[in-house]
Amino acid sequence: MIPALSVKEALASSAPRDDVRVQGWVRTRRDSKAFSFIELNDGSSLRSLQVIAQDSLPNYLDVQRLVTGASVEVRGKLVPSQGKGQTWEVIADELTIVGPSDDSYPLQKKGHTPEFLREIAHLRPRSNLFGSVFRVRSRLAFAVHQFFQERGFVYVHTPIITGSDCEGAGELFRITTIDAKNPPRTGDGEIDYARDFFARSTFLTVSGQLEAEAFACALSKVYTFGPTFRAENSNTSRHANEFWMIEPEMAFCDLNGNMDVAEELVKYLIRDVRVNCPEEIELFGKFVDKGLIARLDFVLDRPFQRISYTEAVELLRANGQSFEFPVEYGTNLQSEHERWLTEKHFKCPVTVFNYPKEIKPFYMRLNDDGKTVTAMDVLVPGIGEIVGGSQREERLDGLEANMRRHGLDPADYKWYLDLRRYGTVPHAGFGLGFERMLMFVTGVPNIRDVIPFARTPGSAEF
RNA sequence: UCCUGAGUAGCUCAGUGGUAGAGCGAUCGGCUGUUAACCGAUUGGUCGUAGGUUCGAAUCCUACCUCAGGAGCCA
Numbered sequence: 001m002i003p004a005l006s007v008k009e010a011l012a013s014s015a016p017r018d019d020v021r022v023q024g025w026v027r028t029r030r031d032s033k034a035f036s037f038i039e040l041n042d043g044s045s046l047r048s049l050q051v052i053a054q055d056s057l058p059n060y061l062d063v064q065r066l067v068t069g070a071s072v073e074v075r076g077k078l079v080p081s082q083g084k085g086q087t088w089e090v091i092a093d094e095l096t097i098v099g100p101s102d103d104s105y106p107l108q109k110k111g112h113t114p115e116f117l118r119e120i121a122h123l124r125p126r127s128n129l130f131g132s133v134f135r136v137r138s139r140l141a142f143a144v145h146q147f148f149q150e151r152g153f154v155y156v157h158t159p160i161i162t163g164s165d166c167e168g169a170g171e172l173f174r175i176t177t178i179d180a181k182n183p184p185r186t187g188d189g190e191i192d193y194a195r196d197f198f199a200r201s202t203f204l205t206v207s208g209q210l211e212a213e214a215f216a217c218a219l220s221k222v223y224t225f226g227p228t229f230r231a232e233n234s235n236t237s238r239h240a241n242e243f244w245m246i247e248p249e250m251a252f253c254d255l256n257g258n259m260d261v262a263e264e265l266v267k268y269l270i271r272d273v274r275v276n277c278p279e280e281i282e283l284f285g286k287f288v289d290k291g292l293i294a295r296l297d298f299v300l301d302r303p304f305q306r307i308s309y310t311e312a313v314e315l316l317r318a319n320g321q322s323f324e325f326p327v328e329y330g331t332n333l334q335s336e337h338e339r340w341l342t343e344k345h346f347k348c349p350v351t352v353f354n355y356p357k358e359i360k361p362f363y364m365r366l367n368d369d370g371k372t373v374t375a376m377d378v379l380v381p382g383i384g385e386i387v388g389g390s391q392r393e394e395r396l397d398g399l400e401a402n403m404r405r406h407g408l409d410p411a412d413y414k415w416y417l418d419l420r421r422y423g424t425v426p427h428a429g430f431g432l433g434f435e436r437m438l439m440f441v442t443g444v445p446n447i448r449d450v451i452p453f454a455r456t457p458g459s460a461e462f
Numbered sequence: 463u464c465c466u467g468a469g470u471a472g473c474u475c476a477g478u479g480g481u482a483g484a485g486c487g488a489u490c491g492g493c494u495g496u497u498a499a500c501c502g503a504u505u506g507g508u509c510g511u512a513g514g515u516u517c518g519a520a521u522c523c524u525a526c527c528u529c530a531g532g533a534g535c536c537a
Contacts, residue, residue, distance in 0.1 A: 030496050037496050050497075067488085083495045103488050108473065109498055110486060115529065116473070171535090207537095232535055233463060245537060324533090335533075388537065433537030446530095447537095457463095458528090 008044035010078055013088055017078040022049060022090060025126060026070045026101070028109050036063055040074065040090075043131050046279045050081065050089040057095055068109065069101030069126075111287075114449050121453050121462045129287065132280035133450055136273055137438055143272035144225055144246055144434070147265055153221040153248060158208030160227065163200055171231035172203035173241075204229035208247050209429060210363075210416055213392060216249035216427050217419050223248040225434070233457050237446040238383060238436060242455040249429035255365075255374040255391040258428035259351050262378055262387045263304045265432065266349065270296050273441045281441075289443030295381070296441065298348065304378065305346040308354045309333075312341060319345070330356050335384060342381040349380045362402040364390040365426075376430070380440055389430020396420040 004021045024042030031037075034055050039048040051074050053063045066072070076092040083089075106120050107127060117124040124130040145155065161175050177197040178184065184195040193201040208224040215222045228245045248261060274281060274296060285293045307315070316327040316337055321344075325334045333341075333352070341350050353376040354367060364373035378387035393399040399420055400410045410417060438450040448454040453462040 028497080030494090030499070032494060032496060035495085039497075048497095052495085081495090083497070085497055104472075106472070108487055110473075111498085112473065118529090228537075230536075234535060235463085236533085236535095237531080239536070243537065332534095385537065431537055436537055 004073075005078075006044035007040060007042045007047070007049040010049050010090065011045060011047055011086075011088055013078055016080065019075070020078045020090060021073065021075050022051075023073045023098070024049070024071070026066055026068055026072060028068055029066050031064065036060075036066075038063075038066065038072070038074075040072065041126075041131075043125070043135075046128060046132055046135075046283060047086075050083075050086050051076070051092055051095070052089055053092045053095050057092065059095065059097070062097055063095055066097065067101050067103060067105065068107065069105035070097060071099040071101075072096060073098055114444075114446065118448055118454075125452070128283065130449070132277075132283050133438075133442055133444060134452065136277050136280050136442055137450060139276050140269060140273055140438055140441065141225070141244075141434070143269050143276075144265075146272070147268045148221075148223045148248065151221070153223045154215070154219045156208075156212055156215045156219075156222045156224050157226065158205065158211040158224045160205055161198075161202050162205045162211075163198070163202050164210060172206060173229050173231045175202045175204060206230055207245070207431065209249065209431070212247055212249040212429060213416070213427065214419060216251045216429070217423070217425060220251045221248070222250075235457060237448075238439070240435065240447050240451060240454050240456055243447070243451070244434035246432040246434055247429060249427065251425045251427045253391070253428045254426055255353060255376060255428060258389055258391060258430060259306065259353065259376055262376070262389065262430050262432070263349075263351065266304075266378065266380075266386070266437070267300055269437060270300055270441055274300075284443045289445075292443040299380075302348060304349040304351050305341075306351045306353065307341075309352055309356065309372065309375075310354065312337075312352050315345070316340065330358060332359050338379045338384050339381075342379050342384075347381070349378055349386075351376055351378050353377075357402075360390070362406040362408060363392050363399070364402075365393040365395075366398055366402070374428070382445070383436050383440055385433075386436045386440060387430050387432050389428065391426065391428040394420055394424045394426050396424065 002019055002021050004023050007022060007024060010020060010022055022040060024040040027039040027041045027048050029036055029038050036053045038051040038053055040051050041048040053060065057063060073096045074090055074092045075094040076090045078088055078090055081087060081089040107123055112127065117127060117130065125134055148155070178191065184192040186192040205228060207228060208226065212222055212224050224247045226244065227242055229242055231241065232239065250257065250261070281293065310329070312333065313327055313329050321340060323336050325336065327337060342348070354372040355375040356371060357366060357373045360373050360375045364375050366373055374391035376389055377385050380386045393402055396417060399417065403410045403413065435447050435450050439445065439447060442450065444450050448456060
């Protein structure tokens with residue numbers, strides 16, 4: 001049997017072919033006098049392949065009953081199309097109905113709302129929009145690895161199950177094999193996790209950063225790319241409880257180097273998708289966000305705006321713009337403030353750095369002013385924070401002091417402190433939200449629509 | 463978790479106290495190298511759930527559920 005051709009390969013053909021085999025799902029079918037047009041899609045490309053099924057086929061009556069959603073295999077000739085709209089089509093010599101469908105198939109030829117498609121998450125990749133989103137997702141993940149591998153970074157698989165329960169990166173999902181109906185108890189009646197599976201409390205990771213630091217202090221430049229779990233009851237278009245995060249960590253690197261890599265990475269990813277997913281980006285520009293392509297190109301063309309937290313606060317206050325929440329030094333910037341900076345004032349991605357130490361986690365390096373730490377956030381229009389990172393505190397005394405100030409016991413972080421005890425080096429890293437990056441390059445406004453099967457509060461059906 | 467809004471046919475929606483509607487889809491027929499085809503007919507409903515007000519509720523009230531937008535948390 002001849003090998004099957006993907007729809008993408010068939011459409012890219014440079015010459016007619018006498019004998020081809022294609023497989024896929026029927027997007028739509030139209031009857032003509034003596035034959036039937038079938039649009040065949042196999043997800044290899046946004047476009048479908050037109051198949052001509054003539055009434056001379058022995059199973060033509062069955063072919064005429066084919067409805068959207070059915071799967072078929074076609075053997076025939078790839079020929080130049082007589083009609084407009086496509087260069088190639090397949091004249092079927094043999095059409096096998098692999099799996100029929102029926103009128104209860106929920107996807108129609110017409111457009112559906114993303115909210116409806118979310119309810120049929122198992123079928124939505126068969127739509128143009130979601131097929132495109134997930135092809136881009138695959139390409140974007142590849143580009144992430146390409147970026148780091150080209151630059152000599154080592155990919156590290158940090159653990160999914162972790163015992164670090166106080167990183168300050170949000171609520172955690174507990175991992176346990178304890179019988180909820182009959183848990184072991186300590187003397188004072190509390191659940192005794194020392195008798196749990198790992199002989200201690202364990203959780204799904206909220207960040208691979210601490211482990212990545214250990215590897216950076218050995219392999220110099222590393223990155224992680226994997227799932228992350230936060231048990232936050234967040235109900236927004238840009239939060240999910242399971243998401244993927246990219247976390248580079250670099251030894252002998254300071255805040256400026258960190259900001260350079262973050263900016264380079266974001267631009268690299270945009271450029272890669274622009275070049276390698278042109279049809280998908282065009283679709284998003286047409287049906288999802290009319291300003292998408294102009295915005296992506298604009299971001300590629302100019303440097304990100306860099307501004308210290310202090311300068312940002314001054315700028316926001318000086319502007320006289322009335323905000324719902326007041327701008328005050330020492331508090332986190334509100335979403336409306338970030339939006340104003342990226343969308344109204346600079347109209348491009350903005351990297352804000354050197355935040356007050358009170359509002360940032362213990363591991364960030366204290367600046368010489370004694371008031372700020374080397375934090376940096378990359379904010380992008382429409383989404384807000386897409387990158388969060390810092391130069392890490394590499395001085396043992398300083399790190400221990402930070403821990404105490406945050407109410408943490410240094411004894412719980414012995415291995416992490418060892419990194420400062422033995423051959424400490426300045427190092428820095430950041431986290432890039434993979435889905436947020438995907439939202440940015442596709443223009444898709446809801447994180448639930450860039451994850452195959454999204455996990456959000458009250459929702460884990462699929 | 464808080465604030466706001468919305469749940470009516472498979473989908474998108476109209477219907478503000480008096481017989482449940484349209485477009486699309488689907489089905490059947492016609493026409494046609496068609497391509498979000500076209501023409502005609504047919505099909506289609508616990509009006510989110512449970513209470514309440516009223517002679518009468520899709521419509522007014524209460525609670526709950528679900529979804530969306532915004533806020534907080536952050537990636």
